[in-house]
Amino acid sequence: MYLILSILAASIALGTYRLLKGPTASDRAVALDALTNITTALLVLIALISSRFIYLDVALVYAILAFVGVIAIARYLEGAL
Numbered sequence: 001m002y003l004i005l006s007i008l009a010a011s012i013a014l015g016t017y018r019l020l021k022g023p024t025a026s027d028r029a030v031a032l033d034a035l036t037n038i039t040t041a042l043l044v045l046i047a048l049i050s051s052r053f054i055y056l057d058v059a060l061v062y063a064i065l066a067f068v069g070v071i072a073i074a075r076y077l078e079g080a081l
Helices: 002-021 025-050 054-080
Strands: none
Touching: 002 025, 025 054
């Protein structure tokens, strides 16, 4: 479990770096999408560790809202480019 948590922490750090330093807006949108996927995986891992499976529902709702948000950002960037 600690190995998985350390991999997720490193992924969050690298994704945040790409989100802040991305050369284009498209790179930032992809980094944001990756960070939402990593956060969803982190919520599932927390549910597994704590044996509170309500977090799985939270992760599912978060993933759906993140997907809709990324689609909205992509539509905006498509019109802006």
